[in-house]
Amino acid sequence: MKHIPISLLxxxxxxxxxxxxAGLSLIWVPYDVESLSIADRLQASSPAxxxxxxxxxxxxxxxxxxxxxxxxxVALVAVGIGITIGVPLGxxxxxxxxxxxxxxxxxxxxxxxxxxxxxxxxxxxAVFGPSALNAIIAIGIFNxxxxxxxxxxxxxxxxxxxxxxxxxxxxKGKARISAEHILPNIGNLLIVQATIQFxxxxxxxxxxxxxxxxxxxxxxxxxxxxxxxxxxxxxxxMLAILPGVTIILMVLGLNLMGDGLRDALDPRLRxxxx
Amino acid sequence: xxxxxxxxxxxxGTPILNGLSLTxxxxxxxxxxxxxxxxxSMTALALMQLTPEGSSISGQxxxxxLELLGMSEAEICALRGxxxxxxxxxxxTALNPVQTIGDQVAEALLIHGAASKxxxxxIAREKxxxxxxxxxxxxxxxxxxxxxxxxxxxxxxxxxxRPRLLIADEPTTALDVTTQAEILRLLRGLVAEDGMSLMLxxxxxxxxxxxxxxxxxxxxxxxxxxxxxxxxxxEQSHPYTxxxxxxxxxxxxxxxxxxxxxxxxxxxxxxTYAGPRQGFKRGAPLRAVDGVSFDLHKGESLxxxxxxxxxxxxxxxxILGLDPIQGGDxxxxxxxxxxxxxxxxxxxxxxxxxxxxxxxxxxxxxxRLISEPFHLLAERPSATQTRERVxxxxxxxxxxxxxxxxxxxxxxxxxxxxxxxxxxxxxxxRILVLDEAVSALDVSVxxxxxxxLAELQGQLQLSYLFISHDLSVVRAITDRVLxxxxxxxxxxxxxxxxxxxxxxxxxxxxxEAAPKxxxxxxx
Numbered sequence: 126m127k128h129i130p131i132s133l134l135x136x137x138x139x140x141x142x143x144x145x146x147a148g149l150s151l152i153w154v155p156y157d158v159e160s161l162s163i164a165d166r167l168q169a170s171s172p173a174x175x176x177x178x179x180x181x182x183x184x185x186x187x188x189x190x191x192x193x194x195x196x197x198x199v200a201l202v203a204v205g206i207g208i209t210i211g212v213p214l215g216x217x218x219x220x221x222x223x224x225x226x227x228x229x230x231x232x233x234x235x236x237x238x239x240x241x242x243x244x245x246x247x248x249x250x251a252v253f254g255p256s257a258l259n260a261i262i263a264i265g266i267f268n269x270x271x272x273x274x275x276x277x278x279x280x281x282x283x284x285x286x287x288x289x290x291x292x293x294x295x296x297k298g299k300a301r302i303s304a305e306h307i308l309p310n311i312g313n314l315l316i317v318q319a320t321i322q323f324x325x326x327x328x329x330x331x332x333x334x335x336x337x338x339x340x341x342x343x344x345x346x347x348x349x350x351x352x353x354x355x356x357x358x359x360x361x362x363m364l365a366i367l368p369g370v371t372i373i374l375m376v377l378g379l380n381l382m383g384d385g386l387r388d389a390l391d392p393r394l395r396x397x398x399x
Numbered sequence: 400x401x402x403x404x405x406x407x408x409x410x411x412g413t414p415i416l417n418g419l420s421l422t423x424x425x426x427x428x429x430x431x432x433x434x435x436x437x438x439x440s441m442t443a444l445a446l447m448q449l450t451p452e453g454s455s456i457s458g459q460x461x462x463x464x465l466e467l468l469g470m471s472e473a474e475i476c477a478l479r480g481x482x483x484x485x486x487x488x489x490x491x492t493a494l495n496p497v498q499t500i501g502d503q504v505a506e507a508l509l510i511h512g513a514a515s516k517x518x519x520x521x522i523a524r525e526k527x528x529x530x531x532x533x534x535x536x537x538x539x540x541x542x543x544x545x546x547x548x549x550x551x552x553x554x555x556x557x558x559x560x561r562p563r564l565l566i567a568d569e570p571t572t573a574l575d576v577t578t579q580a581e582i583l584r585l586l587r588g589l590v591a592e593d594g595m596s597l598m599l600x601x602x603x604x605x606x607x608x609x610x611x612x613x614x615x616x617x618x619x620x621x622x623x624x625x626x627x628x629x630x631x632x633x634e635q636s637h638p639y640t641x642x643x644x645x646x647x648x649x650x651x652x653x654x655x656x657x658x659x660x661x662x663x664x665x666x667x668x669x670x671t672y673a674g675p676r677q678g679f680k681r682g683a684p685l686r687a688v689d690g691v692s693f694d695l696h697k698g699e700s701l702x703x704x705x706x707x708x709x710x711x712x713x714x715x716x717x718i719l720g721l722d723p724i725q726g727g728d729x730x731x732x733x734x735x736x737x738x739x740x741x742x743x744x745x746x747x748x749x750x751x752x753x754x755x756x757x758x759x760x761x762x763x764x765x766x767r768l769i770s771e772p773f774h775l776l777a778e779r780p781s782a783t784q785t786r787e788r789v790x791x792x793x794x795x796x797x798x799x800x801x802x803x804x805x806x807x808x809x810x811x812x813x814x815x816x817x818x819x820x821x822x823x824x825x826x827x828x829r830i831l832v833l834d835e836a837v838s839a840l841d842v843s844v845x846x847x848x849x850x851x852l853a854e855l856q857g858q859l860q861l862s863y864l865f866i867s868h869d870l871s872v873v874r875a876i877t878d879r880v881l882x883x884x885x886x887x888x889x890x891x892x893x894x895x896x897x898x899x900x901x902x903x904x905x906x907x908x909x910x911e912a913a914p915k916x917x918x919x920x921x922x
Contacts, residue, residue, distance in 0.1 A: 287752040288760045291822065294719050295772040296745045309762050 133385025139378025143371075147193040154282040156184035158191050159343045169362055179350075179364055180357065188345040189371055195257065196375070197344045199339070200326030203321050207268025213313065214269070215276025216307060219284060220299040231277070234270035241266040243332055250338035257340040264329045268322050273317050305309045313390035317383050324379035331372050347372050400425045400596055401446075401564055406458035406468075408438075408620075408660040410447050413533040415441050417619045418459070423564065423613075426588055428597045430611030430628065432604060432643070434841035435812070438620040443566045446598075447483060448475045462563065478505045482556035488569035490549035498526070501537025513560060530585060546707070547578035551585065558589060565589075566598045571606065575706035575868060579838070580912035583610045589735045604647050605871075605914035608632055616640050632916070642843060647916060649846035650875050651853035656698040657878055662862055663695040663718065663748075663828055664731055668687045669726030670713050687713040689886035690727070696750070696832065700856065702873035705883035711866050714883075715834050718864070720748040746775040749823035753835035755815035759807040766803035769793070769822045776826065789855060792821040795815065795858075796851060813844035820851070824859070832864045837872055849876055870913045872873055874898050882906045 155175070160181035170177045176185040182259025216228040246263035253259045283289060283306070292302050335337035342349070347368045354364035400424040408416040416438045423429040431439045444450050446460055446467060462482060467475070484507075487493045494503060504526055505519035514522060524537050530551040541549055550570060567586065571579035587610055590597050599611055607614050608628060615625035616639060624637040635641045644889055674682035687710045695701050705711045716722045718729060720740030729736050731744050749772065752758050759768050769789045773779055780788060790800035796817040803892045807815060816836065823831055833852070837845045853876065855861060867873050871906045873880060873894070880897045882890040882905065890903040901907045 287754055287758040289723065290752065291750070291758060291819075292771060293721055294745070294748075294750050296742055296775045297771075306760050310760070 126137075130388045132381045133225070133389055135379030136325055136378045136383070136385055137373075139374055143193050143375050143378070146190045150187075150194050154184075154187040154190055157185045157236065158183055158187050158345050169363075176364060179353070180361075185344075185364070185367055188350060189347070189367065192345045192347045192350060194376075195334075195340045195344060196327050198276055198328050199261050199264065199330040200323050201331075203264035203268055204322050206261070206265030207272045208315065208319060208386055209320060211269040211272030212276045212308075215273035215278075216280055216303040217392065218273065219277045219280035219307070220303050222281060222284070230273065235275050236291045237267065237270045243329060244328065246333060247336065247338055250333060255338040255341060257344070260330055260333045260339045263333070264326050268326070271322060272315065275314055276311060279314050280307045283307050283310055284355045296358035313386075317390065320379055320383035320386060324376045324383070325380070327375055329371065332335050355362040400423060400463060400734070401598075402459075402461045403442075403446075403578075404459040404461075406442070406445060406456070406460055408441060408450065408454055408456050410451060410454040413922075414546070414620060415454075416445065419620075419622055419635075421615055421622065421625060423596050423598060425596055426590060426594045426601055426613040428587065428610055430606050430614040431598060431600045431617060432602065432614060433539065434602060434643075434843060438619040438621075439617050439619050440568055440618075442617075443568055443598065444602060444822070444883075446566065447479055447485060448472075459536045459599070464467075469669065480557075480562070480586045481511050481513075481560050482563045483566065484562040484564075485556050485566040485568065486550070486553045486570050488572050490553055490573065494549055496541055496669040499540055500535070500544070500552045500555075504537075504552065505560055507556055507559045508716040511560060511660045517824060523555070526559050527552070529558070530555045531581075545578075546574055547582060550574065550578075550582055554582075554585065554589075558593070558595070561593065562595060563898060564596045564598060564840065566600070568600045569602070570599070572601070572603070576870070576909060576914075577706065577912040579606070581912075581913070584608065603914065604842075605645060605916045606633070606917050616643065625712050630850050643915070646842040646846040647848060648871065651844075651846075651849045653853045653876070655878075656860060657859065658697040660697040661730075661866070662697055664693070664730045665718070665727065666692050666729075667727035668692070668714070668724055668729060670710070670717055670722065670793055671725045684725075686886050688717065688724070690887070691888055693866055693881055693888065693891065694862070695862050697829070698856075698860050699879065700865060702876045702877035702880040703864065703883060704868065704880055706868060707881045710886040711883050712834065715750070715832060715864075715866055719832065720745070734801030741775070742775065746772070746826040747828050748830040748832065749826065749828045750832040750834060751816070751819045751823050751836040753838050755812040755819065755839060758815065758819050761807060763806075764803065765789075765793075765805055765807065765818060769803070769806065769818065769825055772822065772826045775891075788825060789821075789911040792825050793818075795824060795855065796821045811844075813840055813848060816840060816844075816848055817851070820848075820855070824855070828861070830862045830864065832866070834866045836865075838867060840868055847873070870898075872908065882909070 146252050165182035166180050168174050168178045174184050174186070178184055210302050214230050217255045218227045221227050246260070249263040250259045278302070289302060289306055290308055331348035332337055334346040338350065339348055340346040350368040351365055403419055406416055406419040407414070419442060431442065433439045441450070445456055448467065448470065450456065456468055458468065501520060501523045501606050504523035508514045508522055510514065522536070522564065527533070527535065527537060532548060532555070535544065535548065541552070552914040569756045570586070574582060574860055583606065586597055589595060599607070601607060611628050613625065614628045614631050615622045616631070616637065617623070618639045618640050623639045624631060625721060631640065653792065668688055669686060670688040671684040671686050674684045703711050717724045720736050723738060732742060733748055734744060738745060766786065769792055770785050773785065789803050793800050793802055798814065798817055798821070798869050807818065810818065837848050840848060849872070852863070856863060863876050865873060877894050880894050880896065881888050882903065884905045890897065890901065890906045897906060898910065901910055
């Protein structure tokens with residue numbers, strides 16, 4: 126590809142910083158985030174603690190790294206749930222356009238869309254108990270209709286093409302045509318949608334953790350760091366600013382990447398640029 | 400009036416037009432004819448200064464002594480739509496679907512400040528009347544109109560400011576023959592009565608011979624020959640003109656091999672679509688195919704002719720077992736395919752579609768594309784057998800076996816159609832359904848594909864069901880013709896009989912409307 130959009134480069138760079146930090150935290154963090162050290166509490170940034178410490182003496186840089194891991198894991202699995210359930214549903218609906226199956230799938234989607242997602246996520250975690258796993262499920266459920274819609278819409282336009290007709294004349298079944306002809310040709314769209322949903326997942330995870338329904342202590346999470354910093358926002362604003370800015374940059378990076386990917390993968394725009 | 404001298408154009412260094420010179424007189428029709436990629440549309444775009452990014456133009460193009468090339472964007476904008484107007488091939492997409500046709504005709508007047516809002520509406524009404532739409536309200540939307548009516552709206556918008564020159568780029572290619580004849584008559588009338596000039600761009604020599612006064616033949620960005628239509632077509636002094644002419648009326652050599660053994664028979668086939676929604680109910684169902692019966696015999700080549708919307712594509716899909724039918728019966732090789740086509744029959748019938756670009760999954764290579772129908776065989780050939788048979792199929796359609804590792808976008812339109820034929824032949828079918836299979840191709844490519852089809856029919860004893868709106872093609876390759884109108888077969892008979900002494904009024908009007916090359920030759 127000759128032209129790579131600047132937004133794609135910027136977004137990918139920004140996102141990969143956080144991905145690398147999360148990956149690194151698996152093997153090494155500057156300080157253990159689960160042990161408290163009251164003597165070191167509320168330090169400003171220093172060579173020993175790059176970003177300072179919180180009111181329990183935990184190293185903020187380490188907490189942000191481990192928190193990235195939590196956020197990314199939750200968002201990734203939630204998007205995975207959306208894709209693995211939503212895309213096949215969308216393909217099935219498109220393959221049987223106008224049938225009862227199509228109606229059931231799409232009206233089911235409308236039903237999920239009709240609920241305010243975050244409120245329902247809070248409901249689910251409140252009923253089944255707050256934990257990272259329940260947060261994943263709650264966020265994942267709301268990804269299903271998004272992917273089903275995208276997959277169905279794109280697949281419908283492909284079903285009218287001659288090469289799909291030719292495959293039908295070859296006696297191939299709907300499932301097989303969906304897998305061989307439709308899915309590879311809507312991959313671009315799904316990748317772009319996945320990036321956007323990933324960033325929304327991170328936001329949702331932060332929101333759930335903020336109200337105490339996501340990852341539970343002592344596991345660090347960006348949302349809970351914000352919540353814990355709330356009482357000290359006037360005395361030690363950095364405690365709130367750091368996780369807040371981190372969330373903003375991560376979401377911004379993913380959105381830029383999604384935007385750039387869409388431009389890079391869209392053949393119409395590619396032609397226009399040439 | 401328009402005087403082009405030595406016009407050359409290159410895009411990113413690739414030469415597109417090379418030293419074009421031509422003159423269009425006032426009140427005449429100037430035909431620009433050539434195959435795809437010859438640069439005929441680019442000539443028009445160069446006149447309008449609408450060339451794509453990265454192009455550089457040299458030479459002169461004068462409108463009444465006013466140099467067009469090198470004008471600033473503001474100057475040329477004042478000319479566009481005002482002195483030079485343009486209409487395009489596809490009337491379905493050339494109009495904005497959310498604006499009324501009256502507003503769209505009035506738009507040019509308002510942009511150029513030629514009239515107040517109410518005056519513009521009045522002029523729009525007048526222009527719509529002028530193009531023969533007096534029975535259509537100006538407050539209608541494009542989707543409420545037929546293709547021919549939409550093209551008339553485009554023409555009304557183009558002539559709203561009484562342009563000196565109207566450029567029509569393939570204005571009738573997307574239309575049926577009867578509609579084409581009407582639009583050409585309208586354009587000629589406008590030229591004669593309003594003293595406007597018309598640049599008519601087309602690939603169809605027959606259209607030129609019926610509608611143009613002067614013609615320029617283009618090949619690879621060069622005008623190879625130009626002059627008065629009658630003279631150019633009669634003398635054909637340039638070899639390319641001769642080749643184009645020969646290809647237009649090309650008659651492939653066919654071997655008569657018809658055997659009275661019906662392979663495919665349809666009896667009273669009915670296909671209906673659900674009627675329009677009326678609240679919670681639906682209206683009476685639409686009968687897209689209405690009691691069609693015919694037989695296709697072994698080794699026969701049967702034509703199915705009709706205008707768009709007559710139900711021929713719907714019928715094709717029913718024959719291929721892709722859609723259910725609501726009445727009647729279809730027998731393939733003596734077995735009924737209703738309600739579901741038995742799997743073992745499928746390999747006996749295959750299809751080639753119209754669009755050489757949409758017929759292939761862009762992510763597959765040729766070998767996988769061609770061998771896709773192997774899916775039908777009870778015994779799947781091994782990998783080496785598959786390769787051999789794909790190579791054989793490629794050779795049969797006169798492509799190289801080395802082509803099997805390429806992607807479809809690496810081929811030209813004609814080559815893709817050969818690949819589509821190779822795919823259709825890979826399971827050694829006995830019936831080949833050709834759904835407008837040569838309609839999208841240039842005349843010279845079309846002639847070669849028709850030759851190939853005739854040759855394959857002789858070699859492999861194939862039966863063809865040849866579906867087309869193009870009468871000359873059908874005449875060239877079929878033994879027998881069915882004429883379809885509004886879901887019914889209105890006439891059938893041997894090709895010669897249908898074309899020489901048509902019985903039904905509809906067939907007569909179809910033949911009457913089709914542009915003819917020989918007519919110009921006689922005069």
